[in-house]
Amino acid sequence: MNALQDSLIELIRRTSAEIPDDVRQAILDSLEREKKGTIAESAMKIIERNIALAKQKSQPICQDTGSILFYVDSPVGMDQMRFEDTACLAVKKATKLGYLRQNSVDSLTGINDGTNVGPGSPTFHFHQQRSDRINVRLVLKGGGCENVGAQYSLPNEKLKANRDLDGCRKAILDAVLQAQGRGCGPGILGVCIGGDRATGYEFSKRQFLRLIPDRNPVPELDTLEQDILKTANDLGIGPMGFGGRTTLLGVKICAINRLPASFFVSISYMCWAYRRLGVTLDAEGKIAGWLY
Amino acid sequence: MINLSFPFTEEKIRALNVRDEVALSGVVFTGRDAVHKYLHEGGRLPPGVSLRDGILYHCGPVVLKDEQGDWKVTAAGPTTSIREEPYQAQIIKDFGIRGVIGKGGMGDRTLAACKEFGCAYLHAVGGAAQVLAECIRKVRAVYFLEKFGSPEAIWELEVEDFPAVVTMDSKGHSLHREIFATSQAELAKHL
Numbered sequence: 001m002n003a004l005q006d007s008l009i010e011l012i013r014r015t016s017a018e019i020p021d022d023v024r025q026a027i028l029d030s031l032e033r034e035k036k037g038t039i040a041e042s043a044m045k046i047i048e049r050n051i052a053l054a055k056q057k058s059q060p061i062c063q064d065t066g067s068i069l070f071y072v073d074s075p076v077g078m079d080q081m082r083f084e085d086t087a088c089l090a091v092k093k094a095t096k097l098g099y100l101r102q103n104s105v106d107s108l109t110g111i112n113d114g115t116n117v118g119p120g121s122p123t124f125h126f127h128q129q130r131s132d133r134i135n136v137r138l139v140l141k142g143g144g145c146e147n148v149g150a151q152y153s154l155p156n157e158k159l160k161a162n163r164d165l166d167g168c169r170k171a172i173l174d175a176v177l178q179a180q181g182r183g184c185g186p187g188i189l190g191v192c193i194g195g196d197r198a199t200g201y202e203f204s205k206r207q208f209l210r211l212i213p214d215r216n217p218v219p220e221l222d223t224l225e226q227d228i229l230k231t232a233n234d235l236g237i238g239p240m241g242f243g244g245r246t247t248l249l250g251v252k253i254c255a256i257n258r259l260p261a262s263f264f265v266s267i268s269y270m271c272w273a274y275r276r277l278g279v280t281l282d283a284e285g286k287i288a289g290w291l292y
Numbered sequence: 293m294i295n296l297s298f299p300f301t302e303e304k305i306r307a308l309n310v311r312d313e314v315a316l317s318g319v320v321f322t323g324r325d326a327v328h329k330y331l332h333e334g335g336r337l338p339p340g341v342s343l344r345d346g347i348l349y350h351c352g353p354v355v356l357k358d359e360q361g362d363w364k365v366t367a368a369g370p371t372t373s374i375r376e377e378p379y380q381a382q383i384i385k386d387f388g389i390r391g392v393i394g395k396g397g398m399g400d401r402t403l404a405a406c407k408e409f410g411c412a413y414l415h416a417v418g419g420a421a422q423v424l425a426e427c428i429r430k431v432r433a434v435y436f437l438e439k440f441g442s443p444e445a446i447w448e449l450e451v452e453d454f455p456a457v458v459t460m461d462s463k464g465h466s467l468h469r470e471i472f473a474t475s476q477a478e479l480a481k482h483l
Contacts, residue, residue, distance in 0.1 A: 112441035182396035
């Protein structure tokens with residue numbers, strides 16, 4: 001029980017303070033690409049320095065430690081309620097230790113009780129797997145980037161977006177344009193084509209579990225991902241919206257079934273402070289290895 | 293890089309141009325959603341607190357008490373500013389603010405207030421909580437901690453060489469407006 005709690009606190013600490021290697025590499029590549037002496041380059045340099053400093057000091061990369069999203073692959077028969085209780089205690093302790101900001105507010109009263117635990121916080125997504133191991137992935141997603149997420153219902157006359165892949169492309173690029181630098185770019189898009197409104201957004205966020213350099217196994221989606229990435233970077237929005245060559249670091253798209261009457265394109269935006277780590281736990285709840 | 297130090301006079305602020313990089317030193321006050329709504333609704337600042345010729349920082353920091361019982365800011369990047377657009381122009385006017393630090397830029401009403409009253413919008417790098425926390429030398433005081441909670445309270449901070457980019461100046465220029473227009477035109481070519 002305590003081993004599990006300790007493991008989850010360590011997962012929270014590292015997720016809040018350490019950028020995954022694939023994201024760091026993408027940031028370094030974009031720093032190289034920016035024109036020397038521009039404010040875009042200055043911004044990327046500050047970002048790079050910030051990543052190093054957060055890791056060195058074991059302190060949050062960003063003060064907005066975000067929505068706390070747990071993705072758990074669990075063995076058949078695991079007590080999910082006990083896992084949730086333990087994870088909530090881990091979140092409370094991690095908050096006291098300053099790994100997480102006091103970041104959860106009662107929507108009716110406006111009261112922030114300082115624990116980060118309440119209705120909807122943290123959030124759990126459980127999936128069973130036929131293995132004794134538990135995989136726990138954690139994503140901390142800040143509010144600035146969450147606020148620039150968008151959902152389009154196609155057809156959209158204003159965008160001349162029909163119910164096809166070109167219509168999806170128009171919707172996604174419009175979301176990039178509207179976001180500008182407000183989501184703390186350069187960002188990463190997680191997109192879901194199809195689904196209902198809720199599952200569309202849920203699957204769009206699940207895309208953030210993928211590695212930045214991976215390629216989509218579905219050829220049409222792979223083409224769309226590469227196209228959006230290149231086009232977005234041609235727009236010149238740049239880091240923080242200062243203008244520049246890197247608007248996005250990656251684009252990840254999935255497609256799920258929809259109702260004949262609905263055609264949603266759900267777009268989640270992840271900031272450059274892309275906090276996503278994971279652990280494999282043994283039967284006692286100890287960390288057996290790190291994912292990512 | 294332009295060194296922008298206390299006192300933040302109207303003259304210094306009016307000399308700034310969009311794209312200028314500044315290193316800010318002096319006192320800044322944090323204030324975000326709850327503070328803006330409160331001040332806009334006629335709420336008063338605590339006795340002895342004045343924002344006149346001051347800098348307002350859109351930030352909800354992570355602040356801990358150290359072993360000596362002193363406040364220590366451990367993470368302090370900017371929050372998205374556009375949420376304060378309904379309130380900002382009035383607050384710039386009423387409280388005599390010379391600089392607003394935030395991220396993502398603000399709208400036309402704030403831009404007009406910057407021009408009329410001599411204020412500038414200073415864009416800090418979003419998410420750079422550690423680099424920016426290092427620039428905070430001291431927590432001088434905190435107000436409304438109980439009322440609004442830690443991230444939403446007003447923290448009075450002493451900063452040194454705090455890096456920011458002027459993205460809205462007092463001459464009516466906005467980098468955000470400019471980049472939106474150019475990126476929109478560019479996108480039209482790709483559709």
